Amino acid sequence: MTLDEVRDLARRVLAGAGLSADHAAAVAETLVAGERDGCGSHGVYRLLVATRTIATGRVSTDAVPVVREPAQALVRVDGGGGFAQLAFERGKPLLIEKAKAFGIAALALNNVVHFAALWPEVEALTDAGLVALAFTPSHAWVAPAGGTEPVFGTNPIAFGWPRPGRDPFVFDFATSAVARGEIELHRRAGKPVPDDWGYDAEGRSTTDPAEVLAGAMRTFGGHKGSALAAMVELIAGPLIGDRTSRESIAADEGAGASPLGGELILAIDPAGFLGASVAEHLSRAEAMFAAIEGQGARLPGARRYAARRRSLAEGVQVPAALHADLMALTTGDA
Template identity: 75%
Template sequence: MTTPATVRMSLDEVRALALRVLLAVGLAPDHAAAVAQTMVAGERDGCTSHGLYRLLVAARSVAMGIAVPDAVPLVEEPATALVRVDGRGGFAQLPFETGRTLLVHKAKRCGIAAMALTNVVHFAALWPEVEALAEEGLAVLAMTPSHAWVAPEGGTKPVFGTNPIAFGWPRPGKAPFVFDLATSAIARGDIELHRRAGKPVPDHWGYDADGNVTTDAAAVLEGAMRTFGGHKGSALSAMVELLGGPLIGDMTSLESLALDNGRKGSPIGGELIIAIDPQGFMGELMADRFAAAEAMFAAIEGQGARLPSSRRHAARARSLAEGVDIPQALLDDIQALLEQA
């Protein structure tokens, strides 16, 4: 079997390409820098479905008028321990960066704080955000609805988004423990990568438009994805809908898809981030309780099980030293994008 052609690039080259394209398609420099950083993080950590491939997604969102390319985020403080950042229709990365310092300040002052990003366009992963906050010494939980692409367990018609949940735990002297999981059986970007490569998907990933189980990636994208873990994933997905939508005054995935009105653009909606300062509960027990957490991690890895985030950290070490391999076909699509711009 022939191996698809790839091009080795350094992470600096990945960043430069991402910035070049994002600026060319019309993003303001501050937005372009924030968006490019998440794409670099995706390639760096082996999460290619959230790497340079997302340039195609971002460009489409700008070209179709879904994302406001020069939106100026508005920061509000509705309560002592709350931050709200109205993204005014721009991509979510800059609103997060805009409110991040205030969220950290409030969490450390109050013990716990929450930030709502509203009216933002989502197309990337949550783990870069929770990792950044965990590096500040905070325990973090983040979640966001998306478009209604996922059927509830027992049904075959979309109601939920892929509705990821991300968590970060600070580890003194080590990289944070971080996981980011979709409540769908798989991230939508992974299905799209299968479609682009002409590869079938597992039959538990989704249904076609008629509600039939299928291994055709394109049919799943036109039909409905499935939740992970049956009714358990379905319940968690409903929770994300409520906390990341109505609770913060933003939309459900059904409303986001209706607003899209067939454009097949990136989801528009909200995101909830909860940050907790361990010092508040632990107090003088901090050293002992962090040691207990490390003992749990050791018990996981000691029996050969993989600790979530360890694969990303291993990929990070390799890519920092060796660079990353980018499919030539993707680079061709990106070059065509530049020529059109």
Template identity: 70%
Template sequence: MTAMTRMTLDEVRALSEMVLARQGLAPEHVAAVTETIVAGERDGCTSHGIYRLLVCAHSIRNGKVVRDAIPIACDTAPALVRIDARGGYAQHAFNLSRPVLAAKARRHGIAALAITNCVHFSALWPEVEALASDGLVALACTPSHAWVAPAGGTAPLFGTNPIAFGWPRPEGLPFVFDLATSAVARGEIELHRREGRPIPLGWGLDPGGQPTTDAAEALAGAMLTFGGHKGSALAAMVELIAGPLIGDLTSRESLARDGGAKASPIGGELIIAIDPAGFLGPNVAEHLARAEALFEGIAAQGARLPSQRRYEARARSLIEGVLVSQALLDDIKALLG
């Protein structure tokens, strides 16, 4: 049985800050990246929690992250903003540009943010939840490395290419979902490999293009999209609108730039923010109430809203802390040595 250690969220935060600072990351990047890692652990998304410190350390040590990058913003059009992360993590660039994006969305009803030349290692829901908490509807997507085969193919071409959506609610936490267009996040397969557990069929192919339940073989071969051709089409869409459309890399180009380092993907992220009042004017409250009726209709059938499990985990961890694998914790603490 795997030994587990209980940690408070403050302990998770302190550990992340120490590890990232030890890797030479600048303080503003340490703070931004840490909050994303704490959020993942807090909300029960363990594949996006402190496990990612190993991923960050590997990427930094291989020279694939500019440790002290200073993002540069460009006001390209009335409803557009572009920020060059200059090889740093996306989190700091997003924090800097979030107020500008929100202001443009409120001024024009809709606005888009292109974060370019940034390193990705995490989920997208923290960004869209933040914007939804500002009262905006938000949509975000990004390519990654070419790990995923298109439907009917056997060779990696797409990234896991997540799509995240946030919707503000008059009371309580926003409605948020974040899904990879792959059958599962790559970090989930990696956790199965670390723990010696088989993966379900449908997650990946071995290097010969055959279905496999061996996590290591899937990581060496190709991941699969969810829903066959439907997930494949969405993955292609993300490649286009968060790659060439904003002047940044596709997943295959990102992997080529990696040069075998097996570091985190680098590329672009597209975020669209919509102000409901821009469409609805004085009727905004009435129509947001209609949205609440939709959510109630889902819950009334015993179905779970996509963000519900994360929020339930959040409520527990804020009181009880989180359980972390001692083996994983040992590996992370070794980074401090």
């Protein structure tokens, strides 16, 4: 499929599920980005997640995000219970403006539904020449290190660094051992998962993806990933007046919808610290990147950019079974 065909399919599925046009357009772009960049777990597969959430009635399909300025360098957007993508789009211009005016600014998205990747958001800020960080909790699916009962969400962290004339340095990873979508893709394919990805409902290690989805996932890196997951809970939950992952899944009441909560995005203008010497110091960063790649190591994001170049030239391949499921959604046969 071409990327335009993927975009059209995503919009048709979302509109058919009842999502308003502006929300459908914003959500579709995130899914196109996932498919374009070779990240199947965050591509059009997530249409199944989005439509399931819409069907539960746990997301507002026509919410109008409200932008506020609680302080000079702060932006808050109340998403009204809609998907996070449109709330970010509405808050982004003011976040960029404030970061360039004050050197650093923060955007809090409140009362938004999350189900996709964060890297499109931080990359949108690197495109404006800003350094960016993004954090969000989810549902309590992940056990802390040393435990087997869910407390944390997958709690991703994304970071972006602008590289003038080159692809930005961007990473986006869950603090869980793997993204939840990867486990779901294994379940759909009938494939086992590694035994260090999670526990069954009795707290035993398992390679059955369905048992992990019903039990608890693990953090990556033991206590280090667990500490980062706790940090995300705090700064994108209580700090901005929004839900923790445990509160989100409790409010879901078993409906199986995507998480409803908050997201914190930080934007820093290098020129705010460096003034006229910004180019000089960004070139020092390039020396570090060269030292990494010069010894054959890979920069995070390199595979996504390689996949992006292929996708832009050749299109993408969507598994036949998934495509059939998505087409059924457009005809009402799902």
